[in-house]
Amino acid sequence: MASQRFVGRAAELEALEHWWESPFPRPGLVWGRRRVGKTALIEHFAAGRRVVFHTAARRPVLDELAELSNRMAATVSISGRDLRTRPYERWEDLLEELALAARDEPLLLVLDEFPELIAISPALPGILRAFLDRSRGKTQLRILICGSSVRTMEAIQDYREPLYGRFDLTLLLHPFRPHEAAAMLPGLRPAERALVYGIVGGMPQYLEWWDQDASVTDNLRRLACRPGSILLTEGDRVVNSEAEAGSLPAVVLFAIASGKTKHQEIADAIKTEPSRTLDRLIQMRLVERQIPVTEDPRRSRKRIYRIADNFLAFYLGVLESYRAEIERGLGPAIVGEIVSDLDDHMGAVYEEAFREHLRRLAVAGRLGPSVVAVGPWWRTDGQDQIDAVVIGRRNRTKVPVMVGESKWAREVDAARLCRKLAAKTTELTAAPDDLTYAVCARESIVNASPEILTVTATDIFASDLT
Secondary structure, three states, X not given: OOOOOOOOOHHHHHHHHHHHHOOOOOOEEEEOOOOOOHHHHHHHHHOOOOEEEEEOOOOOHHHHHHHHHHHHHOOOOOOOOOOOOOOOOOHHHHHHHHHHHOOOXXXXXXXXXXXXXXXXXXXXXXXXXXXXXHXXXXXXXXXEEEEOOHHHHHHOOOOXXXXXXXXXXXXXXXXXXXXXXXXXXXXXXXXXXXXXXXXXXXXXXXXXXXXXXXXXXXXXXXXXXXXXXXXXXXXHHHHHHHOOOOOHHXXXXXXXXXXXXXXXXXXXXXXXXXXXXXHHHHHOOOEEEEOOOOOOOOOOOOOEEEEOOHHHHHHHHOXXXXXXXXXXXXXXXXXXXXXXXXXXXXXXXXXXXXXXXXXXXXXXXXXXXXXXXXXXXXXXXXXXXXXXXXXXXXOOEEEEEEEEEEOOXXXXXXXXXXXXXXXXXXXXXXXXXXXXXXXXXXXXXXXXXXXXXXXXXXXXXXXXXX
């Protein structure tokens, strides 16, 4: 299997560097779901710097302070005190000593899994606030607060909380996008990268689990088709920790995964109003709310919902239906059926990867000036769906400038697909002749005229735009 290595996160590293170089910066906040790569990012950033790195584990308070004191002993020297035999017993004393150690030279304090510290020491945010107010401008101590509990990390930024307004950096880490995930799969062909991304999504840790020297079947046999296998266990963990198994969020996720994508369909399936739960799942980036890209999201009622996390969509939409028999030992016989289900699963995944690629092109200025949105479109009755519509601003008016279709097929005929697209555009715009076209396939596109933008997995899963 591929060895672990740090890839991507250029924008996040740049933000951390800017924060570090600021004079007397207030704390930084780094958070995101488990497995998203927070610790790897911070370790990479901290390399070569003086750092005290503490990962909380919900130990008793004195044990946490003793462990942190031990970490300090490896980095700073405290005159007249052996931190290993005489650890600090108060947060205030430990923080003041760190501030003194950073009086003349920057020192980084990383408090990883900060929600675990709050759980055993609820007064810590207030203690930290008082310390920050006292020491402002007097020390070069830089503090990074990190955590995986997205709800807790967002809550500590609330205006009612002690640390409100005291962060100079807030960095929410998301799973890798397609071109970022590709950097972790250098041993695979682009179409294979697309398939892996559709199965395990953009979590760096999940991508590291994939054996690039083995086939898809062998990987799924190892990762998903044995009792207690890693993807089954991880699916349980995501549902349990992120959505609270058995609770309303988990029930909503299962409803969407089963094909209940409209608001009323979800409400009928779970027998209650789902709006608040959906908002929470959207905030956690487990679910995405889609509306036609031409409509105002504040007013449109033509909304549908999809599982936004590729791994969770695979786990709930494909793997879960075989779960009971896999646990009974039938996995080796089932793996072929799971592989057969992948084409259906990949359709929606590849459509979103196509839209993400168009967004990258728009940022690079490759789709013309003033692109303001890229998204799907459909009529009121749900018919004539177009996978991607690019909206541009022309004469202060938002108008469609490009339409595109994505197919999870090895080869597509661009001329045939564009004829179908053209028929749909008469409902989209009063000026269909002004539109340009984009066509996306897995590996190759035939019969494409020069003015058509052609996209394959080679384009989507490439680190650089060509």
